[in-house]
Amino acid sequence: MRIIASFALAAILVAPPALAQEKSDAAHGKSLYAQCRSCHTPEENSVGPKHCDVIGRKAASLPDYQYSPAMTKSGLTWTPENLDRFLQKPAALVPGNYMPFAGIAKAKDRADIIAYLATLHCS
Template identity: 50%
Template sequence: MNRILIFTALIFFFSGKVLAQHASRGQKLFGECAACHSEQKGVQSIGPDLHGVIGRKAGSLEDFRYSPAMKRSGLTWTPEAIEAYIADPQKVVPQNRMPYAGMADARDRADLVAYLKEAFK
């Protein structure tokens, strides 16, 4: 019984460290996004700020001019929606204005989403 408890505790301990490593890698990947998106709330650039993006309704920041396609998309930016969108923005929201071909590597996408979750808790 004690071995099971110790094993379980170790899994939780190391899974937190792994998540932190993924978020750290995701922060580096965010450099691609930072060319157009800010991490600071209310600071708009070519694209809307991504501060607190997880859980936000797509096209909802009042001080950014979204495409009609994004406004009517009905998306909420869940981790899964973000991952699908950055894989192929035009597939998820056809006729959106984001000039990005997509992030092909699934691990990169997962790490970037991990960073967005950790950075804006």
């Protein structure tokens, strides 16, 4: 019995801890999105392209916006995973893109912004 208990204890101690999945917070993402508003709006193109319906959209696909050649050739679709990678370090995912932004270091902040972006739908 002691051997079985020892194995059970060893399995618990060696097993990787379950990572707590924090729920994304679109309201917090909306407040963080304020830093994006110098170039982007949800509803119309500005310095950067509009963000309504960005989730699932092919990168560089809005016909009324002039994208960088790098973004046009990227072949990306804006999935939550690709948005996360782009928001972390835009120049690393799409070298030569026109977005002069260093990125967002905190994964939770990126997740919250992406959750907010998912709420933005074009009229």
